[in-house]
Amino acid sequence: MAVALRQVMNMRHSAQAGKVLRGGAWSFAGYGAQTALRFISRIVLAKLLISAAPLGTVAVVTTILMGLEMISDLGINVNIVQHRDGADARFLGTAFSVQVLRSGALYLLASAMAFPIAWIYHDPQLAPLLLFGAAAVLFRGFVNPGLAVLTREVALRRPTIVAIISEAAGFIVTVAWALKQPSAWALVAGSVATAAAFAIASQFAAARARFSWDSTVARGIVQFGGWIILSTGTxxxxxxxxxxMLKGSVPDVEFGCFAFATMLVTTPVSAVIQLGSQVLLPMLAGWIREDKATALRQFRRVKWAFTGLGVCVAWGAILIGPPFVALLHLNKSYAGLGWMVQFLGFRAAFDIFAIPAGSALLASGASLYSAFANSVRLVVLIAGLWLMVHVLGLGLPGAMWVLMVVPFVAYSALMPGLRRHMPGTMGLEAATLLTFIAGGAAAAGLALALGGMWTTVRG
Incomplete structure (x- = not known):
């Protein structure tokens, strides 16, 4: 930890430190506001619901819609950030056209899948929720790609304001709907309102991209997006x-509690992930374009910073998670929420730790390695959940151990790419990994000593 703090302090001497710090400040401020709004709206709904089960239904709807977007993600924003001609009007216009065509196709696909998915899960409520929620996918296709140019320049003030405005719109819709009729519809309606507000506000926050078509540019976008599709999809x-995979394999109330725990963990952690995409990725891409030696030096500093951040998140989830859950005073259907937050929080902490390695490969244009790592992660996840839940019958507690293991496997699969594109970093990765593991083990040991660690699982 001392090394991590020293490396963070050394960033003051970087020529671009002011730009990074300003961008990071806007990114954190924006996601701080969005996190607060999401937390409040979700907690209001959780307290109004009689049971946690509807939260599981929302999780399925959200996951399916997000999955459709990610398995068809061409990495258009990433391409704008890292491509030498990413800010060119012809490039942006073609990217916008591709983006809108993709979102329209996804909307039609989501609508067509609604009733078959409801039949598969034996849940009639899923069909109308998916039909309604698919509108969010369509709206996101009309987001102005000019925002990605601002991200490329690490000028995050206006993108952050747009994000806050859209999140506020979704917050108002969710809370108003929940107060009138607490159900899964409240969260889905909030998501649609957020997407619509973001698309509209983005048109006024940056120079508008005009629809155009350049077959060479379009072909390049699709070629770059090929590995991105595999990477983001997996x-x-x-x-x-x-x-x-767990929907229908565990009781609905327990599954709803798991979905709520996932939301509690991912909502604040998404701020750090956004920091990686909005600040770290464009900065690394710029350093790599200019000078490999500079990129390597800055990568070392960033790696220690994210290691320290990951350790802090692990400590927070393991030690502060259960007391925080107790303060919410939720009903008995959320009885297992505390230990679920501990498991999922530790997994999220490791994902934060691994952000620099993945960002460095994307900034180098080497999306192949991320695709490979995520494919390995998927195979281990499927095999592990099948073994723990269906073969050994360990249920959700057994599944949680699998969820903690798979990020380590995926991270290991990134190392060949990092060795090739960021040579000289293997010693750094080993040192930071040992630091993270030691930090997490110390938090778990302290929690065990205090008698509050995973008591439900042990019981």
Missing amino acids: YFLSSRGEVL
């Missing part, structure tokens, strides 16, 4: 696919 299935 990442989605391996990081959120457990929702689809």
Whole structure:
């Protein structure tokens, strides 16, 4: 930890430190506001619901819609950030056209899948919720790609304001709907309102991209997006696919509690993930374009910073998670929420730790390695959940151990790519990994000593 803090302090001497710090400040401020709004709206709904089961239904709807987007993600924003001609009007216009065509196709696909999915899960409520929620996918296709140019320049003030405005719109709709009729519809309606507000506000926050078509640019976007599709698709299935796999395999109330625990953990952690995509990725891409030596030096500092952040998140989830859950005073259907937050929080902490490695490969244009790592992660997840839940019959507690293991496997699969594209970093990765593991083990040991660690699982 001392090394991590020293590396963070050394960032003051970087020529671009001011730009990074300003971008990071806006990113954290924006996601702080969004996190607060999401937390409040979800907690209001959780307290109004008689049972946690509807939250599981929302998780399935959200996961399916997010999955459709991720398994068809061409990485358009990433391409704008890292491509040398990413800010060119012709590039942006073609990217916008591709983006809208993709969102329209996804909307039609989601609508067509609604009733078959409701039949598969024996849940009639899923069909109308999916039909309604699919509108969010369509709206996101009309987001102005000019926002990605601002991200490329690490000028995050206006993108952050747009995000806050859209989240506030979704918050108002969710809370108003929940107060009138607490149900899964409240969260789905909030998601649709957020997407619509973001698409509209984005048109006024950056120079508008005009629809155009350049076959060479379009072909390049699709070629770049080929590995991105595999990478994001497999990442989605391996990081959120457990929702689809566990639905129906565990009791609905327990599954709803698991979905709520996932939301509690991912909502604040998404701020750090956004920091990686909005600040770290464009900065690394710029450093790599300019000078490999500079990129390597800055990568070392960033790696220690994210290691320290990951350890802090692990400590927070393991030690503070259960007391925080107790303060919510939720009904008995949320009885297992505390230990679920501990498990999922530790997994999220490791995902934070691994952000620099994945970002460095994307910034180098080497999306192949992320695709491979996520494919490995998916295979381990499917095999592990099948073994723990269906063969050994260990239920959700057994599944949680699988969810903790798979990020380590995926991270290990990134190492060949990092060795090739960021040579000289293997010693750094080993040192930071040992630091993270030691930090997490210390938190778990302290929690065990205090008598509050995973008592439900042991029982």
